Amino acid sequence: MTSSLSQQILNRKRRAIARLITYVENNHPKAQQALSELYPHTGQAHLVGVTGAPGTGKSSLVNEIAKAYRRQDISVAILAIDPTSPFSGGAILGDRIRMRELTGDPGVFIRSMASRGNLGGLARAAHDAIKVLDAAGFEVILIETVGAGQSEVEIARTAHTVLVVEAPGLGDDIQAIKAGILEIADIFVVNKADRPGADKTAATLKTMLELGRNKTQQIMHHGALMTINNPLPPSQDDNNPGWQIPVIQTIALKGDGVEGLMAAISNHRQRLIDSGELSKRNRARLADELEALLQAELMRRLTVHVPAETLSDIIAKLVARSLSPYNAMQIILEDYCS
Amino acid sequence: MTSSLSQQILNRKRRAIARLITYVENNHPKAQQALSELYPHTGQAHLVGVTGAPGTGKSSLVNEIAKAYRRQDISVAILAIDPTSPFSGGAILGDRIRMRELTGDPGVFIRSMASRGNLGGLARAAHDAIKVLDAAGFEVILIETVGAGQSEVEIARTAHTVLVVEAPGLGDDIQAIKAGILEIADIFVVNKADRPGADKTAATLKTMLELGRNKTQQIMHHGALMTINNPLPPSQDDNNPGWQIPVIQTIALKGDGVEGLMAAISNHRQRLIDSGELSKRNRARLADELEALLQAELMRRLTVHVPAETLSDIIAKLVARSLSPYNAMQIILEDYCS
Numbered sequence: 001m002t003s004s005l006s007q008q009i010l011n012r013k014r015r016a017i018a019r020l021i022t023y024v025e026n027n028h029p030k031a032q033q034a035l036s037e038l039y040p041h042t043g044q045a046h047l048v049g050v051t052g053a054p055g056t057g058k059s060s061l062v063n064e065i066a067k068a069y070r071r072q073d074i075s076v077a078i079l080a081i082d083p084t085s086p087f088s089g090g091a092i093l094g095d096r097i098r099m100r101e102l103t104g105d106p107g108v109f110i111r112s113m114a115s116r117g118n119l120g121g122l123a124r125a126a127h128d129a130i131k132v133l134d135a136a137g138f139e140v141i142l143i144e145t146v147g148a149g150q151s152e153v154e155i156a157r158t159a160h161t162v163l164v165v166e167a168p169g170l171g172d173d174i175q176a177i178k179a180g181i182l183e184i185a186d187i188f189v190v191n192k193a194d195r196p197g198a199d200k201t202a203a204t205l206k207t208m209l210e211l212g213r214n215k216t217q218q219i220m221h222h223g224a225l226m227t228i229n230n231p232l233p234p235s236q237d238d239n240n241p242g243w244q245i246p247v248i249q250t251i252a253l254k255g256d257g258v259e260g261l262m263a264a265i266s267n268h269r270q271r272l273i274d275s276g277e278l279s280k281r282n283r284a285r286l287a288d289e290l291e292a293l294l295q296a297e298l299m300r301r302l303t304v305h306v307p308a309e310t311l312s313d314i315i316a317k318l319v320a321r322s323l324s325p326y327n328a329m330q331i332i333l334e335d336y337c338s
Numbered sequence: 339m340t341s342s343l344s345q346q347i348l349n350r351k352r353r354a355i356a357r358l359i360t361y362v363e364n365n366h367p368k369a370q371q372a373l374s375e376l377y378p379h380t381g382q383a384h385l386v387g388v389t390g391a392p393g394t395g396k397s398s399l400v401n402e403i404a405k406a407y408r409r410q411d412i413s414v415a416i417l418a419i420d421p422t423s424p425f426s427g428g429a430i431l432g433d434r435i436r437m438r439e440l441t442g443d444p445g446v447f448i449r450s451m452a453s454r455g456n457l458g459g460l461a462r463a464a465h466d467a468i469k470v471l472d473a474a475g476f477e478v479i480l481i482e483t484v485g486a487g488q489s490e491v492e493i494a495r496t497a498h499t500v501l502v503v504e505a506p507g508l509g510d511d512i513q514a515i516k517a518g519i520l521e522i523a524d525i526f527v528v529n530k531a532d533r534p535g536a537d538k539t540a541a542t543l544k545t546m547l548e549l550g551r552n553k554t555q556q557i558m559h560h561g562a563l564m565t566i567n568n569p570l571p572p573s574q575d576d577n578n579p580g581w582q583i584p585v586i587q588t589i590a591l592k593g594d595g596v597e598g599l600m601a602a603i604s605n606h607r608q609r610l611i612d613s614g615e616l617s618k619r620n621r622a623r624l625a626d627e628l629e630a631l632l633q634a635e636l637m638r639r640l641t642v643h644v645p646a647e648t649l650s651d652i653i654a655k656l657v658a659r660s661l662s663p664y665n666a667m668q669i670i671l672e673d674y675c676s
Contacts (some may be wrong), residue, residue: 039662286656293667318624324377329631
């Protein structure tokens with residue numbers, strides 16, 4: 001039996017979608033029932049992750065991509081994950097500013113999520129919000145994250161097609177950052193391509209990709225050139241054969257280069273389907289999600305079982321250095337689930 | 339009974355310290371015994387977290403701080419956490435480059451840690467490495483992280499004194515990033531203060547801190563000015579009364595401003611002791627550490643209990659949309675620990 005909330009989401013009622021995502025964020029008891037009802041209707045959307053350091057113009061680019069999908073009459077949802085923002089106020093106002101351009105179009109839905117409390121919580125809420133938007137029938141879901149930390153990268157990497165956005169001249173350490181992010185990119189975008197150094201940034205990325213394929217790579221770090229092992233995981237070269245990671249220059253504020261980027265996203269999706277990599281990525285994403293759920297629930301149960309007083313005593317012993325954290329962990333688990 | 343490895347660490351033997359940190363990183367069985375033996379000898383070091391976006395010159399600043407401590411004959415260890423680097427090769431070579439300046443000095447120890455696998459693993463390994471360095475008798479431990487992601491910030495925030503490093507002109511989104519990082523700063527450093535805009539960056543930070551105290555704040559985001567609630571947690575104003583977060587300009591490459599920064603760190607430590615906040619922070623850090631250990635061990639036990647075949651069947655059902663992740667979690671936990 002489908003609740004009226006779920007039914008409204010299947011009918012793409014905007015207020016119901018917004019409400020369920022808020023329930024998901026707040027761990028509201030109604031969230032799980034609705035998500036379970038909606039789950040059979042998910043798995044249709046193409047998930048596009050867009051990640052990059054602050055200052056690369058990600059948000060403008062995401063807006064342009066959304067507009068380009070709308071010109072093709074493809075419905076699109078934007079989920080902007082901002083774990084650096086401890087307040088929802090900013091997120092909501094940010095949405096409104098972005099909404100203005102795309103407003104009144106029932107084929108577009110925009111939502112920001114900020115971190116409230118722990119990080120695992122944000123990843124879980126993001127996964128669930130994606131399911132809500134997927135069930136609501138949005139054909140493409142753009143997941144925008146600040147790609148500077150591993151945790152945000154984790155959220156983006158669960159997408160089908162991952163865009164990594166760079167911009168010219170963002171500082172010396174940028175090469176080091178790229179090393180971590182090379183792994184997850186399906187498409188590189190050099191945005192703000194009218195700025196000085198754009199060609200150089202694009203050329204550097206291409207060289208890194210080339211060297212990556214040759215299993216060694218040189219990067220600048222603390223001013224020293226060093227050779228490292230190939231950071232590209234097999235999935236990029238071997239599991240998705242025939243896919244050459246493109247480097248595309250755009251000027252989001254003028255819309256320049258966006259059509260080429262749209263073609264690249266479309267080509268990548270086709271390659272994923274042809275190579276069977278799409279279903280592998282779906283499996284991996286669901287396995288990640290299950291693990292996050294298990295972890296959260298195990299901790300919740302533990303918290304319920306261990307009295308606050310016991311925990312307080314144990315922490316006092318840790319502070320006094322009479323018990324080590326590892327031994328404390330063993331004592332708690334012995335009493336709880338042996 | 340203390341093993342010879344632990345005894346060597348208490349005697350500050352460099353090779354033993356390096357070996358145990360490697361054991362910690364690799365989850366070697368010998369790590370836990372040694373850590374338990376060393377635990378009673380920990381809790382003496384002052385932990386200084388240094389975090390900031392790429393390009394702010396954190397590493398150079400950390401080197402200068404270390405040199406300044408050495409001039410005061412205070413022993414110092416540097417732990418550089420680089421979760422964006424998937425390869426230890428870079429970390430090791432980076433260490434060697436940095437070592438050159440401080441080499442041959444038994445009062446200095448430098449170590450980089452890169453992420454291998456999951457993030458919880460890195461946080462746990464970092465906590466344990468800090469304990470090793472603490473037990474080895476280093477009076478100050480500088481913990482350097484890339485402060486752009488929440489996870490890295492988490493590692494830095496467990497320090498006693500947290501330095502947040504900014505640099506002039508790192509892009510438009512910087513204000514948004516600062517909002518997340520304002521929370522954890524005890525001291526702001528505007529490094530590369532000889533660059534244009536340094537005074538403006540410092541003034542902006544001061545204004546944000548001022549507004550923060552007035553419980554509302556305006557930040558630029560996507561080009562729009564917006565008002566948000568005070569992002570400063572009570573700990574900054576109420577729990578550590580009398581501490582005004584200073585904004586200090588430095589030019590790390592020339593050593594300019596470093597003495598003023600050293601005085602601020604020293605003053606902050608004194609305030610922490612006087613206000614009782616030091617022991618509160620120690621308690622919070624140990625509680626965090628215990629939680630991370632519990633989480634990792636619960637997941638390890640679960641993995642041991644659930645046969646791979648069962649897990650594979652469940653994931654197949656998730657892919658087929660015949661079972662939702664939430665229901666899968668319930669099924670697994672019912673069989674495992676009900």
